[in-house]
Amino acid sequence: MVASCLQGCGLPQAWRGQEAWRVLDTRFARGFNFLSTWQAWRQDPQRPRMLHYVSVTAAPLGIDELLASSASCPELQLLTEELAMQWSGLLPGFHRLTFDGGHVLLTLCVGDLTAMLRAQQFAADSVYLVSDPADTPGCFPTSHWDVWTAKALARCCRRGTMLVAPMNAAYWYADLTPCGFEMAADPVDRPKNSPAITPSPVLRAQFNPSWTIKRTRSTMAGSLMAVGRCAVIGAGLAGASVAASLARRGWRVQVLDQAHTPAAGASGLPVGLLVPHVSADDCVLSRLSRSGVRLMLQQARSLLQQGQDWEATGTLERQLNRSPGSPDLWHPQAAWLKPSRLVHAWLAQPGITFQGDVKVAALRQCGNEWELLDAQDNVLHRASRVVFANAGGATALLESLQATLPALDIRVNQFPVMQGVRGQVSWAMHNGLPDAAFPPFPVNGAGSVVPRVPIDANGGQGLAWFVGASYQPDDQPATPDEMNHAANLDRLCKLNPKLGQALAGQFAAGAVNTWKGTRCVTADRLPAVGPLYQTEHSSLWICAGLGSRGLSFSMLCAELLAARWSGEPLPVDAGLARTLDARRGSPRHRNQLDRSLELQVSCAP
Numbered sequence: 001m002v003a004s005c006l007q008g009c010g011l012p013q014a015w016r017g018q019e020a021w022r023v024l025d026t027r028f029a030r031g032f033n034f035l036s037t038w039q040a041w042r043q044d045p046q047r048p049r050m051l052h053y054v055s056v057t058a059a060p061l062g063i064d065e066l067l068a069s070s071a072s073c074p075e076l077q078l079l080t081e082e083l084a085m086q087w088s089g090l091l092p093g094f095h096r097l098t099f100d101g102g103h104v105l106l107t108l109c110v111g112d113l114t115a116m117l118r119a120q121q122f123a124a125d126s127v128y129l130v131s132d133p134a135d136t137p138g139c140f141p142t143s144h145w146d147v148w149t150a151k152a153l154a155r156c157c158r159r160g161t162m163l164v165a166p167m168n169a170a171y172w173y174a175d176l177t178p179c180g181f182e183m184a185a186d187p188v189d190r191p192k193n194s195p196a197i198t199p200s201p202v203l204r205a206q207f208n209p210s211w212t213i214k215r216t217r218s219t220m221a222g223s224l225m226a227v228g229r230c231a232v233i234g235a236g237l238a239g240a241s242v243a244a245s246l247a248r249r250g251w252r253v254q255v256l257d258q259a260h261t262p263a264a265g266a267s268g269l270p271v272g273l274l275v276p277h278v279s280a281d282d283c284v285l286s287r288l289s290r291s292g293v294r295l296m297l298q299q300a301r302s303l304l305q306q307g308q309d310w311e312a313t314g315t316l317e318r319q320l321n322r323s324p325g326s327p328d329l330w331h332p333q334a335a336w337l338k339p340s341r342l343v344h345a346w347l348a349q350p351g352i353t354f355q356g357d358v359k360v361a362a363l364r365q366c367g368n369e370w371e372l373l374d375a376q377d378n379v380l381h382r383a384s385r386v387v388f389a390n391a392g393g394a395t396a397l398l399e400s401l402q403a404t405l406p407a408l409d410i411r412v413n414q415f416p417v418m419q420g421v422r423g424q425v426s427w428a429m430h431n432g433l434p435d436a437a438f439p440p441f442p443v444n445g446a447g448s449v450v451p452r453v454p455i456d457a458n459g460g461q462g463l464a465w466f467v468g469a470s471y472q473p474d475d476q477p478a479t480p481d482e483m484n485h486a487a488n489l490d491r492l493c494k495l496n497p498k499l500g501q502a503l504a505g506q507f508a509a510g511a512v513n514t515w516k517g518t519r520c521v522t523a524d525r526l527p528a529v530g531p532l533y534q535t536e537h538s539s540l541w542i543c544a545g546l547g548s549r550g551l552s553f554s555m556l557c558a559e560l561l562a563a564r565w566s567g568e569p570l571p572v573d574a575g576l577a578r579t580l581d582a583r584r585g586s587p588r589h590r591n592q593l594d595r596s597l598e599l600q601v602s603c604a605p
């Protein structure tokens with residue numbers, strides 16, 4: 001079946017010449033179908049730039065079982081080991097695993113098949129309606145199948161999508177035919193030199209309904225367009241991650257910033273924490289931050305130098321605002337990271353150019369292009385698509401568009417209100433203090449301490465500690481630095497009294513350094529990602545409002561934006577993705593959001 005899936009879907013020939021190929025697999029099992037599709041992609045010199053593989057599993061295998069399964073298929077062993085490196089934390093929901101520099105994306109959906117299909121927002125090019133032959137021989141996922149599954153599956157297909165299924169699955173066809181699938185007369189035989197685990201031949205079907213396909217639920221669709229040139233305003237975590245995600249898909253991206261160098265805003269933070277939010281009810285923020293942290297850790301591993309630019313230390317979360325005696329939380333999937341290193345690494349990807357010292361003051365439409373203008377109306381740049389990734393600076397651009405281009409119907413009040421919130425970090429070198437004074441990992445709670453960060457100092461390297469951070473809306477008069485330092489020491493004393501005592505002398509002597517920045521925070525503490533106007537036609541997009549979690553959210557937002565531009569599977573389920581939509585303030589959008597959340601609840605396993 002493994003090789004027959006590829007053959008039955010006409011692969012690899014069918015994907016040649018395409019920018020991206022999207023496979024939907026209804027049962028991940030031991031992952032042989034994924035691994036062999038990935039292997040075929042690797043071996044094909046004419047492969048598409050992006051391979052998306054979306055697969056559903058009711059319960060993922062344990063890592064030992066996953067690794068053991070490759071014994072029956074040694075040619076897939078190396079790929080299995082790569083997969084195993086990301087095989088952790090697979091709770092119910094969507095998980096995006098990234099391979100081959102982000103060109104192979106596995107979206108593993110853990111849950112009931114029908115619910116997981118309903119939570120998709122893309123059209124597959126190939127569907128594998130199969131079980132894994134090495135799973136339980138002869139046992140197909142009948143328990144997960146009914147007519148509603150067939151309907152949900154059809155919703156994930158475009159006209160021409162090829163589907164392969166086991167020969168003995170006749171009653172599936174009774175459900176699939178009324179949903180628009182036409183059976184192909186020629187079953188694919190088992191290829192002669194396919195692995196020994198290959199069982200019976202497969203049947204093939206094509207999605208070709210006699211009716212017009214309506215996309216009534218494609219509210220997250222972007223305006224699909226061929227890759228070309230685009231501009232991103234802002235060179236912080238938001239702008240650089242968007243640029244990298246788009247460039248990986250073939251876009252030529254010009255990033256513009258008013259500052260001379262990248263990461264001059266909040267992303268100039270010397271070190272930040274990458275920690276998932278955890279809540280008893282696994283709320284939207286928890287699920288989004290979990291997805292975002294997974295994506296960010298993958299970026300850190302592939303682009304940064306561990307131990308210098310970041311370190312996967314884990315983090316201890318103190319429950320200081322909870323009832324006394326609440327146990328602390330250990331986050332194994334947590335790290336400290338220097339944001340500007342990542343910004344520079346992203347901007348160094350092929351296809352991206354950076355231009356500093358340019359403040360975009362307005363935009364003007366010129367045919368199919370946008371002109372980016374400075375305050376004197378000089379054209380700074382032209383592009384067919386523009387992304388506002390300039391944090392709080394986006395509001396002025398939105399207001400200018402609302403005033404100058406009323407036809408676009410951009411209303412600032414449709415977007416979440418974005419508030420600047422100042423923050424100050426206190427930091428210094430270890431300065432001969434005993435190593436034992438510093439905890440081995442960061443501690444957070446009300447504030448945070450990152451105790452051991454290697455930095456360049458005095459022509460050499462040394463360890464520094466960082467404590468933060470103050471949190472003060474920027475419409476209030478700024479608090480003096482000394483008061484912020486005192487408040488940071490107070491935070492430290494609560495998080496780690498022993499270290500607080502050890503560093504109190506440095507604070508008292510004024511021997512601590514200051515770093516200050518402004519976060520761009522939305523009222524609901526979620527980023528704003530999406531088109532600025534009418535979804536189907538918008539060539540202006542926004543990715544802003546990362547708040548205090550730019551490290552957790554930037555890559556997730558960038559991948560979400562890029563997926564919407566390219567009609568790809570989303571990195572999170574459609575309901576969660578909608579909670580981030582930039583126009584969530586508009587009444588129409590609020591209704592859609594409510595409906596999608598209701599749907600999510602009704603589909604919950």
Ligand SMILES: Cc1cc2nc3c(=O)[nH]c(=O)nc-3n(C[C@H](O)[C@H](O)[C@H](O)COP(=O)(O)OP(=O)(O)OC[C@H]3O[C@@H](n4cnc5c(N)ncnc54)[C@H](O)[C@@H]3O)c2cc1C
Nearest residue numbers: 234236237238258265266267272273360393423549550551
């Ligand atoms: C004190 C403090 C501590 C923090 N700690 C953490 C942490 O531990 N973990 C975490 O995840 N996050 C943390 N954050 C938040 C994190 O730093 C931000 O979420 C993130 O950096 C935001 O990235 P951004 O790209 O949206 O904004 P920015 O980095 O501010 O980038 C916006 C860019 O847009 C440019 N710009 C603005 N307007 C224009 C214009 N008109 N034309 C051209 N360019 C323009 C600016 O120059 C700037 O470079 C902290 C923030 C602060 C202030």
